């Protein structure tokens with residue numbers, strides 16, 4: 001714990017973003033000096049008054065990991081709201097380098113001089129002149145300014161998010177080198193140095209758009225790249241010769257300066273500047289969708305090595321987590337071909353297609369998936385309603401999502417099957433169980449009844465879910481998802497088909513991903529769905545975007 005006595009700068013200060021968390025005591029701020037750590041800045045003053053900003057206040061810093069002493073205060077107020085940083089969408093400006101400048105050069109004097117000494121000098125000069133670079137037709141080639149650096153954006157597997165672009169939104173390539181001339185044309189003159197290309201790495205799956213929303217590139221594969229801004233051309237060099245020599249020199253080169261206005265040709269061209277929108281769409285074979293808290297992250301952690309945040313509150317997941325599904329051992333040597341990538345998307349809520357709960361940002365990540373796994377909390381009050389809500393959101397955002405093969409996972413059956421009741425009552429505990437059994441025999445019997453009822457509930461849930469779908473459309477699952485133009489859904493092109501008109505799920509499985517109940521069955525269904533959507537036994541990689 002560090003004791004400091006800083007002068008608190010007012011909230012308008014540009015150097016720091018400051019949140020007043022509580023009226024009474026806690027302030028949050030982030031400062032460029034300590035960018036990696038959230039520092040909770042706790043003042044001892046009990047009341048916050050505007051004029052006090054000018055005063056020195058004794059404060060203490062505590063690490064953000066340390067338990068807060070005053071977080072319970074509900075009377076909190078945010079003085080300056082930090083803008084939400086979308087990890088998957090950002091605007092940047094890139095500028096290619098300007099071209100380097102050429103030079104205005106004096107031609108070597110080739111006129112005969114009267115003295116012998118001067119004649120010798122002239123010979124040397126002519127020799128030098130003859131070593132000047134010449135074109136195939138014998139005309140002189142004069143040095144040029146260096147080309148400005150281009151800007152290229154490329155897909156790099158090492159990058160996960162676009163967050164870093166929020167810290168740096170402008171990228172400038174270097175300018176080309178000038179012709180390093182002291183004024184006299186000589187064979188030593190070289191072109192200006194060409195500036196290196198500025199290469200900006202972005203995560204695989206990034207879509208690059210220009211300011212008007214036109215897609216410039218979809219960097220779906222590692223190493224894909226796009227030239228977004230061209231560097232400026234270098235300026236040319238001009239020969240400045242006395243009037244009487246002009247005619248003769250013009251036979252040697254076209255770059256003879258005619259008048260003052262020619263000087264602009266010496267300047268390098270400016271590099272292109274462009275404002276770009278970068279949008280990340282995760283590249284995954286399977287997308288996990290569902291309401292918040294349905295257990296999507298737990299599912300991902302159960303079947304892959306991914307370690308997503310799991311907590312008992314909605315919106316634990318704020319950015320898609322990716323996990324790699326191992327190969328199916330039953331395929332023998334071909335098991336690796338059945339590997340797939342799973343994306344756990346943040347929970348969707350009603351109105352997600354309109355952007356509620358950042359829904360549109362999350363929904364866009366489904367574009368590249370081939371199979372959807374719809375996770376439903378079977379222990380919820382109305383799982384069918386929850387299921388319909390998410391399906392409806394998918395339909396409103398992009399009806400094509402509903403055409404994709406999908407399976408429904410009814411999660412938390414450990415709760416819905418009444419096990420929770422039995423466990424929570426200690427019946428299975430070897431010490432307390434017998435006592436409780438004797439004491440609460442009736443209660444136990446009631447619990448078994450509950451379990452049986454819940455089991456029935458599961459099968460009736462499955463039936464109901466299967467009914468929400470038109471089997472005639474399900475016979476031919478689409479082999480690969482088309483990636484429609486984002487604008488089609490953005491324009492609110494609402495479909496007329498109802499949920500019932502879209503295919504039903506390929507299967508409905510009841511599982512408890514937390515307790516590991518029926519995980520194998522679920523994996524089998526996911527793999528079967530992957531196979532089905534490619535029409536082969538070996539699920540291929542993600543289809544290339546159009």
Ligand SMILES: Nc1nc2c(ncn2[C@@H]2O[C@H](COP(=O)(O)OP(=O)(O)OP(=O)(O)O)[C@@H](O)[C@H]2O)c(=O)[nH]1
Nearest residue numbers: 293294295296297298314315316317347512513514
């Ligand atoms: N009893 C039980 N609890 C579960 C099961 N699966 C998940 N949970 C719990 O449900 C809560 C939410 O789980 P998450 O995996 O974070 O849910 P999520 O759908 O990813 O939630 P968001 O991140 O908000 O979208 C956690 O407390 C889990 O422990 C299950 O099978 N049984």
